[in-house]
Amino acid sequence: MLLLLFLGEVTLRFLTTKPAEEIRYKNIHCLKGFSEIRLCPDVDEVFTRADGKSWDILTNNTRERILSKTQFLNSPTKVWLIGDSMSMGYGLPTKETIAFVLENKFKLKVRVLAVDAIGTNGILSLYLHSYENTKQEDLPTHVYWIWNPSDFIDDEREKTGFKKIIYPLHFYLTRNLLLYQYLIPSPKSNVYTNGVPYLYPNSHITYTNLNQFFTKGMQNKERLTVLFSWGMAPNGLPDTNDPNYDRANEFFQKHGIRNLDLRIKTEDQFAKGKKIYIPNDGHPDRDLAEIFAEAIADDYQKHK
Numbered sequence: 613m614l615l616l617l618f619l620g621e622v623t624l625r626f627l628t629t630k631p632a633e634e635i636r637y638k639n640i641h642c643l644k645g646f647s648e649i650r651l652c653p654d655v656d657e658v659f660t661r662a663d664g665k666s667w668d669i670l671t672n673n674t675r676e677r678i679l680s681k682t683q684f685l686n687s688p689t690k691v692w693l694i695g696d697s698m699s700m701g702y703g704l705p706t707k708e709t710i711a712f713v714l715e716n717k718f719k720l721k722v723r724v725l726a727v728d729a730i731g732t733n734g735i736l737s738l739y740l741h742s743y744e745n746t747k748q749e750d751l752p753t754h755v756y757w758i759w760n761p762s763d764f765i766d767d768e769r770e771k772t773g774f775k776k777i778i779y780p781l782h783f784y785l786t787r788n789l790l791l792y793q794y795l796i797p798s799p800k801s802n803v804y805t806n807g808v809p810y811l812y813p814n815s816h817i818t819y820t821n822l823n824q825f826f827t828k829g830m831q832n833k834e835r836l837t838v839l840f841s842w843g844m845a846p847n848g849l850p851d852t853n854d855p856n857y858d859r860a861n862e863f864f865q866k867h868g869i870r871n872l873d874l875r876i877k878t879e880d881q882f883a884k885g886k887k888i889y890i891p892n893d894g895h896p897d898r899d900l901a902e903i904f905a906e907a908i909a910d911d912y913q914k915h916k
Contacts, residue, residue, distance in 0.1 A: 633660060635787060636657070637659055638786055638787045639652075640652050640657055640669065640671075641727075641787075648734060648737060648738075649729065649730055649734065650727055650738070651669075651675045651676070651677065651700075651727055652671065653672070653674065653675050654671060654672070654673055655670060656669075656671075657669055661703045661890060661893060662703075662890065662891060662892035662893045663890065663891040663892055663893070665705075666705070667704055667705045668706055669701075676723065676724055676725060677711075677724045677726070678724070679709075679712055688723075688750040689721040689723045689752075690750075690751075690753040690754065691720060691722045691723070691752060691753070691912065692722070692724075692739075692742075692752040692754070692756070693711065693723070693725065693726065693755075693756050693757075693758070693908075694725045694735055694739050694755060694756070694757045695726045695735060695757050695758045695759065696727065696728055696729060696731075696734075696735065696763070696766070697726070697728030697729060698726075698758045698760055698895065698896055699724065699725075699726035699756075699757070699758045700724065700726035700727060701724075701726075701901065702728045703890045703893060703895045703897075704895075704896070704897070704898065704901055708898040708901055709724075710722070710758075710902075710905045710908070711724050713901065713902050713905035713906075714905045714908060714909060717905070717909075718906075718909035720908070720909055720912060722756075723742075725739060725742050726738075730766065731763050731766035731767040731769070731770055731818070732766075732767050732818055732821035732822055732825060733767070733821050734766075735757070735825075736821075736824075739755075752835060753835060754835055754911075754912055754915070755835045755836045756836075756838075756839060756908050757837070757839070758838075758839045758840070758904060759838050759839070759840050759860070760843055761812075761843065761857070761860070763818050763821075764812050764816060764856070767818045768817060809854060811855045811856060811859060812856055812859070814859075819863060822863065822867075823867075826867040827867070833867075833868070833869065836869055837869075837870045837908075838864050838869055838870070838871040838872070839871065839874060839907060839908070840857060840860070840871065840874065840875070841874040841875055841877075841878040841903065841904070842854070842857070842875050842878050842879065843894065844888075844889040848889065848891070849882070850875075850878060850879050850888070852875075852879065861873060872907045872911060874904070878900060881900075881903065886899035886900075887899045
C-alpha cells in the first residue's frame with residue numbers, strides 16, 4: 613500500500629505542475645492551535661492566479677500581509693483592515709491591494725489583519741489576538757471589514773469536536789502531498805453559491821457568529837465599519853440576484869454597525885469595463901480594490 617501511494621505521488625508530481633502551485637500556496641499558511649489558519653511569518657513569494665497574472669505576497673514576523681519589509685518601523689497605524697481573502701488581497705500584486713492604494717494615493721496607512729478562507733469566528737479571533745497584543749496607545753481608531761457572503765459557507769465548515777482534533781493531520785497532508793490534494797481537493801474560497809439565489813435564514817450559524825462578534829467579542833464596536841459589494845456570479849457578472857446582501861445590511865444596521873454599500877458603484881464600474889473581478893476566480897481585481905480603498909479613505913476623513 614505504501615509503495616502504491618509513493619508511486620502515485622511521484623507520478624502526479626511528474627505529470628502536472630498546477631497542483632504543485634496550489635501546494636506551494638498552501639505552504640505560506642500556518643496552523644494556530646488545532647484549527648485556526650494564519651499566514652506564516654516572513655513570507656516573500658510570487659504566485660500565478662487563474663488568468664495567468666503573477667501576484668506577490670509579503671508578510672512580517674507577526675504574520676500580517678505588508679507592503680514592504682520596512683512597513684510600520686517608524687510609526688504604528690490607527691486604521692485596521694480585517695476580514696478574509698477580500699481584505700487580504702488574494703490574487704492581487706502588492707501594488708494593487710487596498711492597503712497600497714490607501715497608503716500611496718490617500719496617504720493613509722493600514723494594518724491588514726486578514727487571512728483567506730476564514731469565517732466569522734476566525735476573523736474575530738485574529739482581531740482579538742491582535743487587539744490584546746497591541747499597546748494601548750497603538751490601538752486602532754478605525755476598523756474596516758470587507759464582508760461577503762462566503763462566510764455562510766466558511767462558518768459551516770468550522771471545525772468542532774472530532775474534526776477539530778484530526779484537522780492538523782489533514783492540514784499538513786494537504787501542504788505536502790499532491791496525491792492527498794488530488795483525492796481530497798480543498799473547496800474553492802470566495803464561493804458560496806452556484807448562481808441560484810438562496811436566502812440564508814436568520815437562524816444560520818453566520819448570523820449567530822456575527823451576533824457574538826458584535827455583542828461580546830468586538831472591542832468598541834463604534835470603531836467598526838463594514839463594507840460590501842457584489843460578488844461575482846458564475847457567469848462573470850455581478851451577482852445582483854443574491855438576496856443575502858440586503859438581509860445582512862439590515863442585520864448590521866440592527867446592531868448599530870455602520871456600513872458602506874458599494875454595490876451600485878461596483879455595477880457602474882463593471883459596466884464601464886473596469887477590472888472588477890479576477891477572471892475565472894471572482895476575488896476583487898485591481899479596480900474593485902481601488903473602489904474599496906476610496907470608500908475607506910472618504911469615510912476616514914469624515915469620521916476621524
